[in-house]
Amino acid sequence: MPITLKELADFCGARIEGGDLSAIIHSAAEITSAHHGQVTQLTNSRYTRHIKGSTASACIIAEGFVVEDVPDNMALLICADPEISFIKAVELLHPARNYTRQIAPQAVLDAAVSLGNQLYIGPYAVIGENSRIDDGSEIHAGAYIGKNVKIGKNCRIYPYAVIYDDVVIGNNVIIHSGAIIGADGFGYKFRNNEHVKVPQVGNVVIEDNVEIGANTCIDRGALGSTLIGAGSKIDNLVQIGHNNKVGKNVIMCGLTGVSGSCNIEDYAILAGSSGIADHVTIGRGAVVMARSGVAGDVKAGTQVFGSPAKDKKTAYKEQIALSKLPALLKRVKMLEEKIQLLEKDI
Structure with a gap:
């Protein structure tokens, strides 16, 4: 969506220094590749060397951030929080695709499905008996929604995501392609030289404003619920076992694996490829660093590293x-x- 430089600055709450106020900005790009008609950002001094030869029309920077050798063709958009301002610019210049609100004739809906208003349900999506989809949500092509599922307002379920029976999903939730929500937890008892399956009859509850990445799996509780707290963001290829309680605004990065019955408290961060043993508590705001293996509780606000994980400073020594x-x-x-x-x- 092309706009003028001044319109962009006003939208982002930025002060303009240099450049042509009437210049047209049509897209956003990284500092290393931005060209004429594009806006970029500079928030790290390591990348200032790319300014001198850049042909970008505008660059968003923070108040007090010193930049030398700014090209004559480049305007600086100076603001309090350049990262948030750049996010706003990207959203404005690259708006998300809007789907015409309709139910595709190829979609398969049980007669007992309850539907809200302004929905998009794509071709070959399947929605099971007694499920409910609230206002403004999108169920994309080929997604499978089981029985007794509740999906809140303004959710987006991408193609080929699978949501098993009895899952409860709040408002403004995004679930990406290939994610499987509510499959059986991994529970067995070894008797008479064979593994006897423990029935998994619980469900998964996902609160508001959660995003779940592609090919991530969240298992249903054995008896109760596996819970994902409001505002949590889960990357691609993450495994969350049964009966886990994930707090609010938790970050889980790619290839993380969490065994059963863990408690991941609010604002915790599990970095890439971290592994959490069963019945472990990760305290509020704690950070488990990449490729760490956690076998015991982690105190709130601490950072751990290694396998077995221990205090970051000790591990580094x-x-x-x-x-x-x-x-x-x-x-x-x-x-x-x-x-x-x-x-x-x-």
């Missing part, structure tokens, strides 16, 4: 010590040889 081990062994060997020579002399 151990890593440094290990890096010095070859030189230390070499030195020990030399000392042993000197001792042997002294013993011979004696």
Whole structure:
């Protein structure tokens, strides 16, 4: 959606320095690739070197951020929070696709489905008995919604996502393609040389403003609910086992795996490829760093690293010590040889 530089600045709450106020901005791009007619952002001093040769028409920066060698063709849009201003610019210049509110004739809906207003239900989407879809939600092509599912307002379920029976989803939830919500938890008892399946008869409850990435799996509770708290964001390829309680505004990065019956408290961050053993509590605001393996509780506000995970500073010291081990062994060997020579002399 092309707009003038001044319109963009007003929309983002930015002050203009230099440039042509009537210049047309048609899209956004990264600082390393932006060209004429595009707006970019600069929030890290490591990237200031890209300014000098840039042909971008505008660059969003923070108040007090010093930039040298700004090209004559580039306007600086100066604001209090450049990251949020750039997000606003991207949303304005690259609006999300709007789907005509309709129910495709190829969609398969049970007679007992309850539907709100202004819905989009794509071709070959399936919605089961006694399920309810509230106002403004989108069920895209090929998505499967089981029985007794409740989906709130303004949700978006992307193609080929699968939502099993009895799942409850709040408002403004996004579930990406390939995600599976409410499959059986992984529960077995070993008896008589075989694995006996434990019935999984609970459900999954997803609160408002949650986003779930592609190919992520969230298992239903064995008896109660697996809960995903409001505002939490879950990346692609994440596994969340049965009966987990995930708090509000939690971040889970790609390839994270959480075993059953864990409690991930509000604002915690699980970085990429982290693994959490069962019945573990990750405290409020705690950070589990990438590729860490957590076998015990993590206190609120702490940062842990390694496998088994421990306090970040301790883990880093151990890593440094290990890096010095070859030189230390070499030195020990030399000392042993000197001792042997002294013993011979004696």
